[in-house]
Amino acid sequence: MDAIRIENLRKSYKNHEVLKDVSLSVKQGEVFTLLGENGAGKTTLIHILATLLHADAGTVTILGESLAEKPDKVRELISLNSQSNTLDEAFSGYENLKLIAELRGVKDVKAEITRISERLNLDSFLKRKVAEYSGGMRRRLDIAMSLVGDPSLIFLDEPTTGVDPKNRIEIWKTIQEIRDSGKTIFLTTQYLEEADRISDHIGFIHDGRIVLSGTPEQVKQKAEKHYLLELDATDFDQGLALLQEGNLSYQLTDKTIELNETVAQEALQILLAKGISVEKFNLAEVSLESIFLHVTGNEGEK
Numbered sequence: 001m002d003a004i005r006i007e008n009l010r011k012s013y014k015n016h017e018v019l020k021d022v023s024l025s026v027k028q029g030e031v032f033t034l035l036g037e038n039g040a041g042k043t044t045l046i047h048i049l050a051t052l053l054h055a056d057a058g059t060v061t062i063l064g065e066s067l068a069e070k071p072d073k074v075r076e077l078i079s080l081n082s083q084s085n086t087l088d089e090a091f092s093g094y095e096n097l098k099l100i101a102e103l104r105g106v107k108d109v110k111a112e113i114t115r116i117s118e119r120l121n122l123d124s125f126l127k128r129k130v131a132e133y134s135g136g137m138r139r140r141l142d143i144a145m146s147l148v149g150d151p152s153l154i155f156l157d158e159p160t161t162g163v164d165p166k167n168r169i170e171i172w173k174t175i176q177e178i179r180d181s182g183k184t185i186f187l188t189t190q191y192l193e194e195a196d197r198i199s200d201h202i203g204f205i206h207d208g209r210i211v212l213s214g215t216p217e218q219v220k221q222k223a224e225k226h227y228l229l230e231l232d233a234t235d236f237d238q239g240l241a242l243l244q245e246g247n248l249s250y251q252l253t254d255k256t257i258e259l260n261e262t263v264a265q266e267a268l269q270i271l272l273a274k275g276i277s278v279e280k281f282n283l284a285e286v287s288l289e290s291i292f293l294h295v296t297g298n299e300g301e302k
């Protein structure tokens with residue numbers, strides 16, 4: 001069974017069409033990461049999936065339950081964590097967890113908090129007021145809050161924004177541990193390295209649609225290949241002139257010439273035929289970042 005199945009979802013705010021036609025499925029027990037530029041509609045989509053917002057059209061099934069027909073049932077199966085908004089500063093971490101546990105109707109609140117605190121290693125700071133927490137502690141408490149009541153599907157909206165690299169790695173570990181315990185995690189992030197490292201599947205949302213999806217490796221394979229070319233310094237200017245004469249487009253970073261797959265072999269042949277000394281010619285490593293820029297049409301602007 002899919003944890004999430006979305007078909008032809010649409011949502012507009014007045015006449016601003018944010019989700020034009022979103023279809024997507026997320027398997028149970030995986031970390032799925034939704035990527036998209038600012039304003040692409042990630043939060044809107046998460047809010048629809050978490051029953052906070054109504055879609056205009058389309059169908060959503062969460063763990064076999066229809067979102068439109070059984071929103072209450074869906075609410076029992078999920079939790080949503082949205083960037084520290086839910087934490088009460090004046091309370092301790094423990095009290096925050098207690099409050100949410102009571103709200104969610106957890107029977108043995110104390111045992112539930114102990115379970116979560118042990119899993120996320122929160123003991124050292126749960127008694128302190130949230131107002132005194134560092135950014136990293138807050139995000140860990142946020143994640144703890146989303147585990148209360150043992151939901152099967154957890155939405156994390158930018159769980160590591162504003163977190164330093166050390167704590168970020170801790171949070172990644174935690175997310176993977178939660179996944180390994182059989183939960184499904186749907187997250188958004190601004191950090192492409194994070195998506196690459198912790199996701200089982202990723203999806204890019206752009207212009208109201210999922211334009212690319214798959215495992216990070218599959219997505220990278222779908223991207224157009226680029227080759228990196230380096231010339232001997234004495235031949236550099238002549239080499240560039242030959243590429244220009246041949247109308248072969250390239251991008252230049254320092255002294256490295258980047259060519260896309262369609263022109264790379266031709267460029268190499270032209271250069272070698274004219275006796276240009278080629279020092280390096282190899283396939284560029286594809287990063288999610290370069291794919292993201294390509295997908296969103298911002299290539300070259302960065």
Ligand SMILES: Nc1ncnc2c1ncn2[C@@H]1O[C@H](COP(=O)(O)OP(=O)(O)OP(=O)(O)O)[C@@H](O)[C@H]1O
Binds near residue numbers: 013043045
């Ligand atoms: N309540 C609302 N009323 C009107 N427009 C809205 C509302 N909420 C969001 N929008 C608009 O919808 C678009 C998508 O917003 P959304 O917050 O879903 O994007 P996002 O991908 O989560 O962005 P970010 O990465 O910046 O958080 C934006 O243009 C935003 O201004």
